[in-house]
Amino acid sequence: MSVQLFSPQGMMQPVPYHHVAVASGSRHVHVAGQIGRDEAGRPVGPGGLRGQVAQALRNTARGLAGAGASFSDVVRLTFYVTNWAPERIGDFMAGVDDVAGELGLPQPLPPASLIGVDHLFEPDVEVEVEATAILD
Template identity: 55%
Template sequence: MPVVLLNPDGLPKTEVYRQVAIATGTRQVHVAGQVAYDVNGQLVAHGDLAGQVAQAWRNVAIALSAAGATFKDVVRLTFYVVDWKREMFPEFLAGLERVAEEVQLVPAPASLIGVSMLFEPGVLVEVEATAVVD
């Protein structure tokens, strides 16, 4: 496997993501921001952060697969969440947990950025991913 994920001593331990990714592969996969669209381009889970997080993860998994990658190859994730507040974290995690087995989620290094809005009304979350494969 070309990616090793670490939570080094001296940094907070977390099960949700890892602090460091070490990649040795030569082919990079950059997945554009994925939102909660279904295959027909329709927004799903209106007003439901957990539902939108789950669908966005499914879409990232599809994009990775098309490039010959999985979440095991991901070295970086960026989340953009509309009107983010710390109190939203349990609902955000619920969306991750909803699809963790389905997409074989691996907790890569991640950043969560609160934004005032995304490109379309109703879109609550967007997920970008970078993977490295041999």
């Protein structure tokens, strides 16, 4: 399987993600929205948004691994963040940086969207991340 990540000339830069992913393969892996909780549903780690982003990405990695994939196979990430404001980008990116090496996150990230929402499914959940990967 091959995933090529790139940002064509003329697209907005710098951003912490690639604008385009091209993948060849026949197996699609879709990881449902993952949050900052452990397998028993307990909130994990301190740090508000930063800690929740890190744990949600760890959970996403577990989902990918269960399908035989990793972040190197990911062609799309979607992040939903409650009460989004531009001032929160530092905490958000710190959470990504905290686990980038541990999880093998490509830098820049695959194509990604960060969508601000009013609420997620429970009041203490600040972030949810979905991933799409392509495998042979």
